[in-house]
Amino acid sequence: MTAYAVAHLRPAAPHPEIFEYIERIQATLDPFGGHFLVHGAEVEVKEGSWPGALVIIGFPDMARARGWYDSPAYAEILPLRTRHIDGEAVLVPGVPDGYDPAVTAAKLRAAAAG
Numbered sequence: 001m002t003a004y005a006v007a008h009l010r011p012a013a014p015h016p017e018i019f020e021y022i023e024r025i026q027a028t029l030d031p032f033g034g035h036f037l038v039h040g041a042e043v044e045v046k047e048g049s050w051p052g053a054l055v056i057i058g059f060p061d062m063a064r065a066r067g068w069y070d071s072p073a074y075a076e077i078l079p080l081r082t083r084h085i086d087g088e089a090v091l092v093p094g095v096p097d098g099y100d101p102a103v104t105a106a107k108l109r110a111a112a113a114g
Contacts, residue, residue: 002059
């Protein structure tokens, strides 16, 4: 099942280390089948507030997403970003093929009914 690394990154002043991080990140993703789906896009806010940009990286599965984030190659470049950009990052599994939210709703109703 597909997995994603999702980051909400706050606005930051340009810095050479950020540029280096961006230049080097793809090489850390390649061994794990990671690829950018959204990279630094400004979002169109419909509810609440969202200062900053969104990054979404797709992986074939959670094991490879974890492998990438925990890899020595990524650990080496991560401080280049975190020293200059505040934000949150999460790894999350996607839904399986054929996912039906109505089935989820039915299960939640049944569980709530006792």
